[in-house]
Amino acid sequence: MTDGIDRPALTVTQFVRLIDEALVAFDGADVEGEVAEYRVIHGKWVTFTLKDERSAVGCFMPVWQLKVQLEDGMTVRAVGRPRLRDKGFFSFVLEAVTPLGEGSLKRAFELLKKQLADEGLFAADRKRPLPRFPQHVALITSRDAAAYADFLKVLQHRQGGLTVSFLHTQVQGEDAPRQLLAALEAANTQLQEVDAIVLIRGGGSLEDLQAFNDEQVVRAVASSRMPIVVGVGHERDVCLAELAADVRASTPSNAAELLVRSREELALEIRHMRTQLVYRVRDRLTAGRATSKRLVDILRGQVRGLQQGLAQLVRILRSLSPEQTLRRGYSITRKADGSILTRAADAAEGDEITTRLANGSLRSTVTARHYSAAAK
Incomplete structure (x- = not known):
């Protein structure tokens, strides 16, 4: 009895479960801190203490959920839910861990690089040559990235008639690794008669490039059924996916140069x-x-x-040669000022245009413009 109110007593087990139920209803948390006492138990479970200057909490997660390499002293962001176990042990059950800061990211990069190198994923004898005259390539990148336009520009300048199957993905951000894995799987299993796969993006900070250092993405690159070339940003940017690829390109433009000869x-x-x-x-x-x-x-x-x-x-x-391209049924259309028309939007109704064919040319007047779905 407290303050004159009768209250049924709880057993210890009931009390712990009551608190745990309240914690389960908690919507989870993102907690930043320093890793200490990092351990892997029986190759199945990861435990460590997440601490700051005043407090500490025990963290727990399955090994398969940990996507980065950790060690004591690294600063990380841990995402998970608090739990209180039957024996009164409070812990933070994690769903994901991300290194924070250039130092922690760099250390995680070096730890994973050493692990994969020890497994032989970067060995030279695993590398396959690119096909001499590819006819069909799968291109994996973001349609919004400058790398996409740079690659296609160089490719079209060097060789026409090449089929490019484009697979759009995010190249950075939380969902980028999942999208890259899906695109690599599609290129290897769903596209028909692919000669090579090209995975590219622009340069950036180590944090920006994390998707190309994701362990699952790196392993997917190394296990690709088709020869794969990976090119990232500038020559100073080196990602683990590049090291695992059959061919590393210094830039997205260089990837096109390595793929087809001029x-x-x-x-x-x-x-x-x-x-x-x-x-x-x-x-x-x-x-x-x-x-x-x-x-x-x-x-x-x-x-x-x-x-x-x-x-x-x-x-x-x-x-x-351009002449052969014309003989295959293509044509070149110019405006009155001699400039080449590549889009319907660049011509106005009433404009005089000249179309060059394989044998002769035609002069026309624009009466209407029609747009393809892709041009809208």
Whole structure:
């Protein structure tokens, strides 16, 4: 009895459960503090103390939920709910932990880098070459990023006729790792006849680049079924996803340069092959004067092989010319001032326009404009 009011007594278990029920109803919390007494128990559970200058709370979570590497002294933000267990043990049950500050982020980066390197994820003998003449690539990035426009600009300048399947994702923020994982899975399993995957974004701070240092994303890059090239920002920005990729590009533009060779490079290779062909034939014929007919047959076979390779490269180079593009049914339309029209919005009704075809040209007057769904 207290203050004249009868109140039924609770057992200790009932009291603890009553408090725990009140804590369960609590909407969770984001708590920032310093990690201390970090431990992994039986490879299944993570425990540590989260503290500041005056207080401390015990934290608990399953290992599989921890997406970053931790150690004592790191400053983190912990997201979770408070609980009071049957034996009266109060703890903060976590759902996520994020390092805070450049120092903690850098340390988490180095710890994960060492772990993955020890597992061999960055080993050179795991790297695969990019296809010599890709026809279909999957591009993973944000449509709002400058990296998207930079990549396509360089790609179109170097080689036409390449199919690009674009998979839009966020490249930073809390949901970015999940979206990147989904896009990598789609590129590997849903797209048909993909020759290579390109994962790019612009540069940024270590915090901005966290999605490209996420352990699950890095492992997904390393396990890609298709050869993958990863390019991030500027050369000074190095992410773990780049180290796990088959090819690391210094920038998004460099990713396009590594993926397809320029017309000049193709022409140079053709000239080199032609020179090599001449030298080989000359050398072989000189030596063949003193050899048997069998050697002559071998030489003829090698010459045929080189000629076929040369013919293939010539066909490819010719297919890239503007004239060939026009013969395939494309056209170039110019305004009266000679500028090229690329959008319907750039022409007004009544404008005089000239369309160049593979054989001749047409002069027209704009009477109406129609827009595709993508142009709106």
